[in-house]
Amino acid sequence: MRTERLLIGAGKALAVIAILFWSLFPILFIAMSSLKPGQDIFAVPPKWLFAPTFKHYAELWRSWGVFFDGLLNSLLITVGATLLAIVASACAGYVYSRNSGRWLGASLLGLIIIRLIPPIVVTLPLFPIVNALGLSDTHLALILLYATFFVSLGTVLMRTFMDQIPRELDEAASIDGASRMTILRKVILPLAMPGVLAVAVFVIVFSWNEFLFAFIFTATKAKTAPLVISEMIGSIDGVDWGILFAAATVQLVPVLVFVVFMNRYLVAGLTAGSTKG
Amino acid sequence: MQLQRTARILPLLAPVHLLILSVIVLPSLYVVWLSLNTSSFGQAPSFVGLQNYWRVLTDPAFHSALLNTVVLVVVAVHLELAVGLGMALLFASGLPFRRFLLVAVLAPYAVSEVTAVVMWRFLFDPDAGPITLALRAFGLPTLDWSFEPSHAMGLIGLLTIWLHLPFTFVIVYAARLAIPGELYEAARIDGATRWQAFRRVTLPLLGPAMLIALLFRYIFAFRLFSEAWLLTKGGPARSTEVVAIYLYQEAFSFNAFGPAAATAWIMVLASLLLAGAYVLLLRRGGISHAH
Numbered sequence: 001m002r003t004e005r006l007l008i009g010a011g012k013a014l015a016v017i018a019i020l021f022w023s024l025f026p027i028l029f030i031a032m033s034s035l036k037p038g039q040d041i042f043a044v045p046p047k048w049l050f051a052p053t054f055k056h057y058a059e060l061w062r063s064w065g066v067f068f069d070g071l072l073n074s075l076l077i078t079v080g081a082t083l084l085a086i087v088a089s090a091c092a093g094y095v096y097s098r099n100s101g102r103w104l105g106a107s108l109l110g111l112i113i114i115r116l117i118p119p120i121v122v123t124l125p126l127f128p129i130v131n132a133l134g135l136s137d138t139h140l141a142l143i144l145l146y147a148t149f150f151v152s153l154g155t156v157l158m159r160t161f162m163d164q165i166p167r168e169l170d171e172a173a174s175i176d177g178a179s180r181m182t183i184l185r186k187v188i189l190p191l192a193m194p195g196v197l198a199v200a201v202f203v204i205v206f207s208w209n210e211f212l213f214a215f216i217f218t219a220t221k222a223k224t225a226p227l228v229i230s231e232m233i234g235s236i237d238g239v240d241w242g243i244l245f246a247a248a249t250v251q252l253v254p255v256l257v258f259v260v261f262m263n264r265y266l267v268a269g270l271t272a273g274s275t276k277g
Numbered sequence: 278m279q280l281q282r283t284a285r286i287l288p289l290l291a292p293v294h295l296l297i298l299s300v301i302v303l304p305s306l307y308v309v310w311l312s313l314n315t316s317s318f319g320q321a322p323s324f325v326g327l328q329n330y331w332r333v334l335t336d337p338a339f340h341s342a343l344l345n346t347v348v349l350v351v352v353a354v355h356l357e358l359a360v361g362l363g364m365a366l367l368f369a370s371g372l373p374f375r376r377f378l379l380v381a382v383l384a385p386y387a388v389s390e391v392t393a394v395v396m397w398r399f400l401f402d403p404d405a406g407p408i409t410l411a412l413r414a415f416g417l418p419t420l421d422w423s424f425e426p427s428h429a430m431g432l433i434g435l436l437t438i439w440l441h442l443p444f445t446f447v448i449v450y451a452a453r454l455a456i457p458g459e460l461y462e463a464a465r466i467d468g469a470t471r472w473q474a475f476r477r478v479t480l481p482l483l484g485p486a487m488l489i490a491l492l493f494r495y496i497f498a499f500r501l502f503s504e505a506w507l508l509t510k511g512g513p514a515r516s517t518e519v520v521a522i523y524l525y526q527e528a529f530s531f532n533a534f535g536p537a538a539a540t541a542w543i544m545v546l547a548s549l550l551l552a553g554a555y556v557l558l559l560r561r562g563g564i565s566h567a568h
Contacts, residue, residue, distance in 0.1 A: 012372070027396070124524075229395065
């Protein structure tokens with residue numbers, strides 16, 4: 001009996017180590033390698049102890065200024081898309097939460113299904129349209145695209161979270177003479193904050209990391225950080241892996257820290273977003 | 278009364294529906310029209326019926342892309358579900374530092390496809406990658422992904438599992454946590470072994486959630502683009518193309534908008550088919566979670 005318990009314990013410990021290794025090793029390894037002096041990156045066997053240096057970061061700053069423009073673009077686009085997606089989803093989610101009817105039910109179902117259309121499909125017709133509207137290579141084009149691909153999930157999530165807020169609160173505020181927008185802003189939204197944060201996590205992670213749309217719809221002015229990194233990979237023969245690791249680390253750390261702090265909302269959003277509708 | 282209500286709620290619904298209509302619905306319908314015409318940049322379209330579909334469906338490059346995609350979806354997604362299920366059961370069996378472990382498992386969710394490609398490309402670098410070196414040190418076969426197409430597909434599969442395991446794990450784990458403990462107690466009192474409890478209690482109750490996770494992952498793996506593009510660009514010689522890369526090449530490298538649009542609409546139909554199954558599952562009400 002005791003040996004069995006011991007064996008189970010050992011098995012679990014091994015499994016946990018394997019999980020940690022799988023999830024964290026790639027991340028830690030490039031972050032660590034970004035601090036290695038040049039020749040140590042390719043040392044065989046890999047060096048675990050070395051004198052850390054910020055040489056690659058300095059080099060990144062000197063020779064890839066466009067990467068930092070990319071970071072700024074990513075930031076602007078992420079903020080824009082997040083605000084737009086949250087405002088639009090909150091308004092629609094409120095309607096779906098407080099009203100019912102055949103048309104509303106059908107349109108909500110439509111939202112859920114449309115969310116599952118592959119984004120690459122719309123690049124085809126949108127490419128000439130975006131050009132014709134003069135939106136090619138602008139922040140606005142990516143903001144609209146990113147927000148749109150999350151408003152359906154956002155609406156479903158907001159509705160799920162708002163359903164848990166008692167309707168009596170709306171009624172009380174309404175008797176006090178508050179308008180619908182005021183009720184949404186002052187009563188519902190503060191109580192639906194976990195929902196807002198869940199939507200925010202999705203949109204922020206997606207917009208900060210997205211590649212395909214940025215690849216197709218930007219060229220120079222609105223180029224995002226992931227796109228610049230992909231160009232670094234593209235010139236792999238000439239590129240210094242150290243610089244690439246530094247860029248990848250800079251791109252990753254903010255969003256990783258964000259996800260770590262918001263993990264509760266991410267979990268709530270993932271489960272509610274796929275099992276409710 | 279009805280009209281009044283409509284007037285009241287329309288402004289609130291408008292932003293979401295206008296965005297979706299103008300960015301997704303109308304362009305998708307326009308794709309149908311494109312797919313029935315032959316056109317390219319700066320060239321007047323002319324109607325050709327289903328010819329584009331015929332061209333795509335008889336194109337060997339499309340067959341190879343479709344086969345790659347289907348194999349990738351089938352192998353990677355089911356492997357991912359099996360691992361996710363194992364991890365969910367491990368977590369549910371009680372672990373120390375569970376919150377920390379949960380956050381660690383979620384970490385890859387934050388990683389962009391581009392950064393993930395940087396990581397895995399280096400880990401599996403044929404000359405200096407630490408995993409390649411470790412495999413070689415143990416006398417194990419290494420992934421020769423830059424020359425051998427099947428190895429490249431394997432690496433793409435690993436990469437996509439790594440990026441999406443957090444999603445699958447969370448869905449299954451949440452469903453596992455929603456199973457009341459009394460059920461296991463009852464099973465124990467009835468003399469069920471661990472295996473029987475798993476077969477008769479856990480699996481049936483996790484079924485709907487696992488099906489949902491599977492459908493979502495089918496849909497998302499079927500549209501996979503960035504990982505494959507950034508790793509191999511579909512090469513060598515189009516051997517590692519997936520359907521989304523085939524579409525991209527047709528449209529943006531060969532300027533063949535008709536066949537690209539036909540490919541796009543084939544992708545939409547496949548996604549809608551899976552989405553229909555998903556909605557049916559939701560509406561049957563088989564899924565409920567304790568929150």
